[in-house]
Amino acid sequence: MSFGQGGPQSQWDPWKPNSQQPWNSGGGDQTPDWAALAEASEARNKRRRLLFIGGGALATVAVAGAVAVAVVSANGSSEASDSPSSQLPSTADIPSETATVPSFAPTSAPPPLDPKDFVASNKKDKAPLGPDILFPGTQLTMGETVYKKGPTADTRTCGSAAQGTLPKVLAASDCTRLIRVTYTKGDVAVTVGVAVFDTEAQAAKAKGQADKKSIVRSLSGGGVKSFCEGAVCRSTTNSYGRYAYFTIAGFTNGKDVTTKATEVFRTGDDLAEFTFRQIRRRGEAQASAAAAEG
Structure with missing residues (x-):
């Protein structure tokens, strides 16, 4: 059996770089192997769907985590050490506005002489x-x-x-x-x-x-x-x-x-x-x- 020009024909892998499609180089009337192409396309589409499904699962997990944090924050749970509200100082630690106002001893003018x-x-x-x-x-x-x-x-x-x-x-x-x-x-x-x-x-x-x-x-x-x-x-x-x-x-x-x-x-x-x-x-x-x- 003789092969076309360029030596023996290699197996084409659509996901492998530099691989060639299985064209028949024997003559001008040869057509592409449509069955092989269809099978490769189906494999490629299946891989994409798996990637999309995996990404959606990760997004769902991330959203669920965000909702959990929001619920903990809204409930004001003091047990959640990672809650933003737990990082605020207590009421006793917050300086009062009146603490910085200087105070003066009350003074009064002496009553006028009668x-x-x-x-x-x-x-x-x-x-x-x-x-x-x-x-x-x-x-x-x-x-x-x-x-x-x-x-x-x-x-x-x-x-x-x-x-x-x-x-x-x-x-x-x-x-x-x-x-x-x-x-x-x-x-x-x-x-x-x-x-x-x-x-x-x-x-x-x-x-x-x-x-x-x-x-x-x-x-x-x-x-x-x-x-x-x-x-x-x-x-x-x-x-x-x-x-x-x-x-x-x-x-x-x-x-x-x-x-x-x-x-x-x-x-x-x-x-x-x-x-x-x-x-x-x-x-x-x-x-x-x-x-x-x-």
Whole structure:
């Protein structure tokens, strides 16, 4: 048997490199061995299917492993040492946000000094005192009304500057001083009397015991005519701290004061308000000085 050119024909293996297909080189009419080719193709396809099946099995195992890890993590099992959550620090180990915030000792400003405390007794009320200190200047203005300052007086014998039941009231509360001043506007005049005591309680007692007949004596002179020496006049009584203050207001022409004499009522009220403010300012000034000293 003779072979074709090129020596003996070798067996063709589709999976072996450099192997040749089994062509018959004897003549031009020879055809490929289709049966052998079909068999080789079937073997090749079978190998591919096995590879795909194997790869799918590995992928399934990998997915199953991922699901297992996810389930363990979701269940929060403390036994799974490879769980991501087990690698986190415990709550006690996590630093608190407030741990880094600096803390400061609470501080509070001292309460402001009460001005009334400094006019409540002679122990604190040490500022100079006199008619021109409580009632400075030559006039005062209340709102749009201007009052002209008249004569002043200062006595240590309180009863001598009072009339009616007031001398007895002042004596019962141990009045130490009585300061008076008169203001005028037109034919209306008012005298303010400030009685000084050692304590606030004594001043409050005098105010409480005063009645409609407890009247400070009007002060005239220095161009101010006598008033309220026989005519009906209007009087007021009040106190603040260790001071009790009284007003007597009327006409310098000797007329009686009636309920229609609104100018007399307004004058008395204005001077009583001004006296209260002056005593309070006295306390404020001494409280400010004490606060500045520390």
